[in-house]
Structures are given as structure tokens and as C-alpha cells.
């Protein structure tokens with residue numbers, strides 16, 4: 181049976197998050213500069229966005245650039261920013277046509293003015309879209325996000341709009357950049373690395389994790405289908421017993 185047919189469309193993960201890793205290795209394996217890997221990675225990105233939209237997935241969060249990635253060589257950082265701006269120049273019309281709403285999370289202030297300008301344009305233009313919510317994590321790290329949340333909460337405590345004794349998990353979530361977005365149900369990481377690398381530490385608490393050896397530029401539609409099929413075979417217990425879960 182074709183993979184697409186094996187997917188139960190009534191049981192799709194509402195939110196899939198992806199750590200798109202392995203661009204550099206993809207290029208080095210071919211004797212090319214790492215930057216070619218990043219350029220090639222854009223094709224995989226386009227295919228995955230298309231597939232998620234076709235399937236009817238509500239949220240897709242993509243880790244595009246981490247806080248730690250600022251520490252890479254200047255030429256690589258500039259190339260990544262340029263690829264980002266170029267891709268948004270090329271794809272914004274397609275997003276609008278396909279009803280895809282674009283959002284960015286992360287320390288956006290740190291980005292150069294031209295990148296910010298392009299981001300805000302795409303965010304504004306697609307704000308009327310009601311289909312797939314595409315969230316790009318840019319200059320993002322979870323520790324940054326949590327620290328920022330704690331800092332902003334402290335400000336509210338000191339100006340007395342927030343009472344420390346009454347703070348609940350739901351209140352904390354309001355200070356995260358992902359507020360309003362459901363937690364991911366499935367997180368995919370490519371390139372064989374078995375780690376989270378500072379991505380959505382709070383939000384991934386009960387997410388199903390899927391790792392594949394495929395390098396990001398080689399990741400395509402069928403790989404995405406495989407991850408969803410694997411996800412659909414799992415029993416999510418959220419701390420309960422298997423019997424309790426099956427009773428429902």
C-alpha cells in the first residue's frame with residue numbers, strides 16, 4: 181500500500197515540529213561548501229510545507245536558526261540570512277495562494293533590518309490566511325525563551341499586575357513565544373543526531389520524538405509520511421496507565 185494511504189487522516193498530529201539538521205554534512209559529502217547544503221535544504225523545506233498543507237496539519241514549526249548558530253563563521257551566518265530573505269521573497273505569494281499563515285518565533289530583534297522587514301511583510305501579508313500555520317524558529321533557543329518569560333513575568337510581579345502565589349502553568353505559558361499554539365504532538369529531527377539542541381524544551385514535554393538518519397536536503401514527502409505513520413502507531417499515555425488510556 182502506498183505510504184500516503186497508510187496515514188489515518190482522522191488521527192493526524194495537529195502540530196509537527198522539525199529540527200532540520202544535516203545541511204552541512206550533505207554538502208561536505210559531495211565535496212561542496214556547507215552553504216550549498218543550506219541552499220539545497222530549501223527544496224526539502226518547500227516539499228515538507230506542501231505536504232503538511234495537503235494533509236491538513238494545523239501547525240508546522242521549523243527550527244531554522246538557533247541562538248547558538250550565531251556563533252558560526254560570519255560567512256555562513258550571512259548566507260543563511262540571505263537564503264531566508266530570498267526564500268521569503270520567492271514563497272510569500274505561494275503561502276497566500278495556499279492559505280498558509282506565517283509566523284516567526286525567537287529573538288527577532290537580533291536580526292538585521294532587511295531580514296526583519298521581510299519577515300514582518302510576510303507575517304502581515306499572510307495574517308488573513310486560515311490554513312496551515314507555519315511557524316519558523318529563528319534566532320530561537322528554548323533557554324532564551326524561558327529566561328525571557330521569567331524576566332517579563334518579574335516585571336509584571338514588580339508592577340503588581342501578577343501575584344506570585346497565584347502563578348500556574350497556564351500563566352507561565354502566556355509569556356512564551358508559542359502562546360496560543362498547541363504543544364507539538366510529533367517532533368522530527370533529521371541527520372541522526374539524538375538530541376533536542378535547545379528547541380522547545382517546555383513545549384516538548386509529552387511530544388513523540390522521531391529521529392531519522394536522512395540528512396535534511398534528502399528529506400522528502402515519503403519521509404514525512406513515514407514519521408506520521410510511526411507516530412500513529414504509538415500509545416500516548418501522558419503519565420497514565422495503558423488500561424486507563426484504552427478505556428477512553
Ligand code: IPE
Nearest residue numbers: 200201202203204205244245
Ligand atoms: C542545519 O544543518 C541547518 C542549521 C543549523 C542552520 P547544519 O548546518 O547544522 O548541518 P550539519 O549538522 O553541520 O551537517
Ligand code: IPE
Nearest residue numbers: 199200201243244245246377
Ligand atoms: C539545531 O541544529 C538547530 C537547527 C537545526 C536550526 P545544530 O546543528 O545547530 O545542532 P547541534 O549543534 O548539532 O546540537
Ligand code: MG
Nearest residue numbers: 201202203204
Ligand atoms: Mg547541525
